[in-house]
Amino acid sequence: MSLTFYYAPMSTAGITDLVLEELGVPCERVKVDIRAGGSHQPEFLQLNPNGKVPLIVHDGMPIWESAAITMYLGEVFGVDRNLYPATGPRRGEAMKWIVWTNVTFGDAAFRLMRNTSEWTPAEQHNAKAADAAKADIFNCLRILDEGLSGRQFLLGTYTLADAHLNSFVDWLRHMQMDLSPYAHLNAWSERCKARPAYVRVAARS
């Protein structure tokens, strides 16, 4: 078995980093200097034409998009380790939260970033679009908070869906979003952060 993980610190690859740490699967780690254009070098673009991390190459197959990577690693390595459900409705529940993180929640967060952050030129910022994005984020936070009501973790017990979504919530905190009104979410996040794999990843980043 060969598994290579291409990553950059403080990036979306942090999700995959945590997923791999939870699984304890041995892999070769390749750091990509995305600020210096490392993900746009021809050798990298051959593996991921999007020029982005995370990227894994498993037994010769490049797989990009963090949601696909989490679901793939879960399916291949997570079921035996009780970190990902076997095929069936619970698998669907895990996929639902993972895809929602990147598509619905991720889209709202990226719209906010695009319209407010210093990474986008100020003349491209649009205050109305930023307000709409914020409203969408609050709606997602409400959905997540309600989804966690009466549950320790998204599926009841801890799975890679929690690792995936909690990493994304960490990034929202980093963006100074006020998450204090969401009691179930905060309690869940603390449980996720107490996982030994989370502590190990946090210590090296």
Ligand SMILES: N[C@@H](CCC(=O)N[C@@H](CS)C(=O)NCC(=O)O)C(=O)O
């Ligand atoms: N939808 C992708 C997004 C990945 C992404 O945006 N990666 C950024 C870092 S957070 C990147 O590699 N940027 C380098 C570039 O665009 O040059 C995923 O979830 O994997």
